[in-house]
Amino acid sequence: xxxxxxxxxxxxIEFAIGVVLVTIVVLFALLSFFSxxxxxxxxxxxxxxxxxxxxxxxxxxxGQDMFWxxxxxxxxxxxxxxxxxxxxxxxxxxxxxxxxxLGGWVDRALMFVNDIxxxxxxxxxxxLFYFVLRNNMxxxxxxxxxxxxxxxxxxxxxxxxALGLKHREFTxxxxxxxxxxxxxxxxxxxxxxxxxxxxxxxxxxLWSIGLEVTLAVLGFTNIxxxxxxxxxxxxxxxxxxxxxVWWWIVIPVILIVMTFLGLFLLAMSMNxxxxxxxxxxxxxx
Amino acid sequence: MHGYLLFAGKRALLMLAVxxxxxxxxxxxxxxxxxxxxxxxxxRMTARSxxxxxxxxxxxxxxxxxxGVEAPLWSQYLNFWGRLVRGDLGPSLMAFPTPAxxxxxxxxxxxxxxxxxxxxxTFVVGNILGGLAGYSxxxxxxxxxxxxxxxxxxxxxxIVAFILLIIFGFLWPILPISGGFAMNVTPGMxxxxxxxxxxxxxxxxxxxxxxxxxxxxLGMRALVSNVVTEDYVTYAELAGVKxxxxxxxxxxxxxxxxxxxxxxMALGGVFxxxxxxxxxxxxxxxxxxLIDAVNAGDYSLVLAVSTVSVTAVAIxxxxxxxxxxxxxxxxxxx
Amino acid sequence: xxxxxxxxxxxxxxxxxxxxxxxxxxxxxxxxTMTIRKNEVYGIAGExxxxxxxxxxxxxxxxxxxxxxxxxxxKYDFKNxxxxxxxxxxxxxxxxxxxxxxxxxxxxxxxxxxxxRIGKTFEDFAKRPLGLSGEAYRARILNHLERxxxxxxxxRAYPHELSGGMRQRVxxxxxxxxxxxxxxxxxxxxALDVVVQKEVLGLIREIQQDMGSSVVFVTHDMSVHxxxxxxVGIIYAGRLVEEGPTRQxxxxxxxxxxxxxxxxxxxxxxxxxxxxxxxxxxxxANPPAGCRFHPRxxxxxxxxxxxxxxxxxxxxDHRTACWRWRDVEPLVKPQAMQGVIA
Numbered sequence: 001x002x003x004x005x006x007x008x009x010x011x012x013i014e015f016a017i018g019v020v021l022v023t024i025v026v027l028f029a030l031l032s033f034f035s036x037x038x039x040x041x042x043x044x045x046x047x048x049x050x051x052x053x054x055x056x057x058x059x060x061x062x063g064q065d066m067f068w069x070x071x072x073x074x075x076x077x078x079x080x081x082x083x084x085x086x087x088x089x090x091x092x093x094x095x096x097x098x099x100x101x102l103g104g105w106v107d108r109a110l111m112f113v114n115d116i117x118x119x120x121x122x123x124x125x126x127x128l129f130y131f132v133l134r135n136n137m138x139x140x141x142x143x144x145x146x147x148x149x150x151x152x153x154x155x156x157x158x159x160x161x162a163l164g165l166k167h168r169e170f171t172x173x174x175x176x177x178x179x180x181x182x183x184x185x186x187x188x189x190x191x192x193x194x195x196x197x198x199x200x201x202x203x204x205x206l207w208s209i210g211l212e213v214t215l216a217v218l219g220f221t222n223i224x225x226x227x228x229x230x231x232x233x234x235x236x237x238x239x240x241x242x243x244x245v246w247w248w249i250v251i252p253v254i255l256i257v258m259t260f261l262g263l264f265l266l267a268m269s270m271n272x273x274x275x276x277x278x279x280x281x282x283x284x285x
Numbered sequence: 286m287h288g289y290l291l292f293a294g295k296r297a298l299l300m301l302a303v304x305x306x307x308x309x310x311x312x313x314x315x316x317x318x319x320x321x322x323x324x325x326x327x328x329r330m331t332a333r334s335x336x337x338x339x340x341x342x343x344x345x346x347x348x349x350x351x352x353g354v355e356a357p358l359w360s361q362y363l364n365f366w367g368r369l370v371r372g373d374l375g376p377s378l379m380a381f382p383t384p385a386x387x388x389x390x391x392x393x394x395x396x397x398x399x400x401x402x403x404x405x406x407t408f409v410v411g412n413i414l415g416g417l418a419g420y421s422x423x424x425x426x427x428x429x430x431x432x433x434x435x436x437x438x439x440x441x442x443x444i445v446a447f448i449l450l451i452i453f454g455f456l457w458p459i460l461p462i463s464g465g466f467a468m469n470v471t472p473g474m475x476x477x478x479x480x481x482x483x484x485x486x487x488x489x490x491x492x493x494x495x496x497x498x499x500x501x502x503l504g505m506r507a508l509v510s511n512v513v514t515e516d517y518v519t520y521a522e523l524a525g526v527k528x529x530x531x532x533x534x535x536x537x538x539x540x541x542x543x544x545x546x547x548x549x550m551a552l553g554g555v556f557x558x559x560x561x562x563x564x565x566x567x568x569x570x571x572x573x574x575l576i577d578a579v580n581a582g583d584y585s586l587v588l589a590v591s592t593v594s595v596t597a598v599a600i601x602x603x604x605x606x607x608x609x610x611x612x613x614x615x616x617x618x619x
Numbered sequence: 620x621x622x623x624x625x626x627x628x629x630x631x632x633x634x635x636x637x638x639x640x641x642x643x644x645x646x647x648x649x650x651x652t653m654t655i656r657k658n659e660v661y662g663i664a665g666e667x668x669x670x671x672x673x674x675x676x677x678x679x680x681x682x683x684x685x686x687x688x689x690x691x692x693x694k695y696d697f698k699n700x701x702x703x704x705x706x707x708x709x710x711x712x713x714x715x716x717x718x719x720x721x722x723x724x725x726x727x728x729x730x731x732x733x734x735x736r737i738g739k740t741f742e743d744f745a746k747r748p749l750g751l752s753g754e755a756y757r758a759r760i761l762n763h764l765e766r767x768x769x770x771x772x773x774x775r776a777y778p779h780e781l782s783g784g785m786r787q788r789v790x791x792x793x794x795x796x797x798x799x800x801x802x803x804x805x806x807x808x809x810a811l812d813v814v815v816q817k818e819v820l821g822l823i824r825e826i827q828q829d830m831g832s833s834v835v836f837v838t839h840d841m842s843v844h845x846x847x848x849x850x851v852g853i854i855y856a857g858r859l860v861e862e863g864p865t866r867q868x869x870x871x872x873x874x875x876x877x878x879x880x881x882x883x884x885x886x887x888x889x890x891x892x893x894x895x896x897x898x899x900x901x902x903x904a905n906p907p908a909g910c911r912f913h914p915r916x917x918x919x920x921x922x923x924x925x926x927x928x929x930x931x932x933x934x935x936d937h938r939t940a941c942w943r944w945r946d947v948e949p950l951v952k953p954q955a956m957q958g959v960i961a
Contacts, residue, residue: 014435112302118550119303119602120310123557124575124594128314131579131587153550210441214561217443218576232447241455249451256444264439268503516729523681523724524793525716526743534743535732542734614734614777 021262100162307595411501419509438499630691662848738774
């Protein structure tokens with residue numbers, strides 16, 4: 001495992017950049033645990049200070065130190081992404097492995113449901129949930145709802161791998177040895193799909209954080225909980241760009257792009273590593 | 286022909302299931318909520334500007350009829366379907382008494398045009414460039430394209446639109462950043478109007494193209510770099526078949542089959558992206574309508590936009606699915 | 620006097636792979652010298668991963684990275700002039716493809732474009748080299764299909780609509796429609812059932828005689844060689860270890876490996892136990908020194924472990940690379956071979 005990691009860093013530039021970006025972003029997010037200020041309070045400092053030695057990322061019109069504000073926002077956004085990814089992974093692994101292994105009508109039924117979930121446009125649905133729940137819509141509820149929509153693509157992917165595993169020798173041995181379906185799936189098949197789960201994990205985080213940003217910018221989440229989206233929401237509502245508080249917008253946008261690029265590069269290079277065909281090509285070229 | 290009909294039938298079934306699921310979901314979300322929709326909506330409306338008591342009475346009547354809050358859930362559900370089939374989801378509250386459906390239908394062409402044009406451009410250009418990049422892997426220009434695609438592709442729709450807004454709204458204001466057309470032109474078949482519409486569409490469309498392009502480019506590049514190792518491509522190369530025929534008729538043609546599946550699967554997401562982009566540029570489509578409706582607490586309009594969106598996306602996916610057998614003869618035979 | 624059409628001299632072709640910083644070299648073709656005459660069928664035999672496929676890829680001018688030619692020449696003497704495909708430019712090779720040099724690729728399932736009608740594929744492959752159009756082109760194609768006993772409506776079919784045997788006949792048709800002087804066939808019958816196999820082999824032989832072209836034929840199946848080839852060459856671990864007229868090779872092999880291959884042929888009514896060959900074919904990335912067959916050879920002596928045996932002429936047209944060729948005995952009696960070989 002470590003050797004693979006080392007080789008990837010050394011010979012795959014995308015992976016190396018991804019690791020660097022994600023490390024920076026995660027370290028910055030972890031700093032929030034040492035924040036000297038309560039990031040939910042407002043008017044703690046002089047508003048609208050440009051970046052300086054005292055306020056690295058400046059302060060916003062609400063009198064908050066943007067450095068700590070963004071650090072907390074980053075942590076909240078990443079946590080949100082992790083929760084959605086974890087829950088939706090559980091669903092996609094369950095559906096994918098069951099459909100692939102059991103086959104027949106179970107497979108057809110599960111994939112039918114899968115296709116339905118793929119086809120429903122998520123954004124209007126999320127807006128609808130917010131419209132009904134209003135202030136009861138906290139980030140955990142939102143994470144749960146999004147997890148319910150975030151599994152189908154990856155379930156299909158896992159299914160295709162599980163289909164191949166089903167006919168392998170070791171599966172037959174396990175079945176003859178009297179292993180239950182649950183045991184076969186958990187102990188024999190799960191390890192094989194873990195690399196895909198890992199790569200899709202990051203793609204799923206990208207998707208959920210991106211949607212959260214969008215909803216929050218529109219004010220459709222709990223706007224007092226600092227996330228990437230709510231930071232931009234407040235910046236917009238104070239017309240930060242018009243009044244010249246550019247750092248309130250530019251710095252978060254740069255951080256968002258860094259986060260997304262980092263996670264995407266990791267997911268992409270990992271995919272490439274998993275797919276033996278593109279690996280072969282790399283050898284050939 | 287028989288195979289094609291069977292295929293189309295299966296996809297139609299899926300489309301109906303999606304519509305059924307989506308509409309039921311919207312119904313359940315709105316009706317299982319603990320909040321009384323009628324009072325909540327009225328409360329929000331009266332808190333705003335509407336204070337004419339007659340209008341409020343009319344609204345209450347309309348809403349009560351729409352939700353039939355006293356009736357049991359299943360009869361409300363059937364009632365909802367009945368209304369939907371008739372295309373009548375009651376009057377909008379924020380533009381009372383205009384029917385919500387009228388507003389939706391007014392916004393629809395903007396969204397459909399924006400989405401179709403942007404998707405066609407991204408799909409065609411992304412696939413052609415991605416295919417060429419996968420075929421000639423040493424081309425510097427295409428390599429650079431790959432890097433740009435990788436850099437933009439993961440960024441959420443909102444952020445890309447937002448960055449464009451900042452660039453063209455504040456730093457280099459050469460393009461209109463808000464609305465569907467300028468205030469001073471009369472809608473109709475006249476050049477000032479058309480050119481204004483086109484100018485206003487540039488930024489929303491480009492932000493959709495920028496985000497969407499990368500996915501198709503990278504997907505096609507990966508597919509093509511696998512297809513070129515297929516025996517039939519090697520064989521055609523050995524036979525000295527013309528390069529352009531190999532690239533077009535052998536490599537890209539085969540890689541396009543999974544890309545079309547991907548297009549059908551991506552439409553839901555692309556629609557969401559369009560909705561978001563519209564809001565950023567204040568474009569008069571479904572997205573802006575939805576967000577205005579949410580902010581105004583307009584229940585019937587929110588319901589109308591959601592159900593119509595789900596249905597429209599399902600139909601669009603069905604249309605893309607119908608193209609599939611034209612590209613892949615193997616589906617026709619099944 | 621027969622004329623040579625192809626002269627291979629000292630050919631070395633290696634795979635060089637670079638994977639995450641580690642370079643690996645696989646010597647798939649290591650110093651092969653041979654000639655192929657006009658109007659003959661030459662069979663190449665060998666185990667899988669013996670380098671035989673790499674060798675014919677070089678013959679077919681189908682060298683792709685990571686494989687490259689390290690040394691040697693591959694000279695054809697075609698009607699439109701001599702050409703060395705080891706050094707010729709891409710444009711020069713374009714000039715001989717299909718008109719002069721064609722290739723029947725392994726695996727009829729995957730060599731036809733699944734989304735293109737057969738007729739369109741024929742157009743892609745044959746229209747330009749034939750230089751015909753309209754009625755003349757159509758007549759030529761239909762005439763050719765008839766010879767292959769294929770109905771004219773295969774032209775309207777997609778590959779998945781055809782049976783395995785038909786698909787194989789289509790690929791043979793594609794490779795022979797321009798009447799090439801030299802045809803390379805890579806395992807053309809492997810995936811087919813026995814009846815279809817016989818039919819396809821007969822077809823290749825028939826077309827070869829019609830056109831007067833040379834055919835190089837690769838398969839690990841010795842019984843196919845017995846029926847098809849005029850001469851047979853045996854490749855082991857990237858080297859040509861023996862070649863000779865088919866009858867000689869089957870009745871009086873002069874290399875222990877050939878003797879083993881011949882003996883492994885199944886024969887009706889023969890129940891004698893045959894000695895199995897010990898060990899596995901050597902890795903081409905790290906082949907043994909001396910004669911590459913020595914670790915598995917029952918006749919091996921110390922000299923075999925250090926010195927590479929040269930190809931020696933041991934009879935008319937018959938060459939072998941073995942220090943102890945005089946001691947090689949056929950593992951089966953010549954009588955037992957009757958009926959196997961045509």
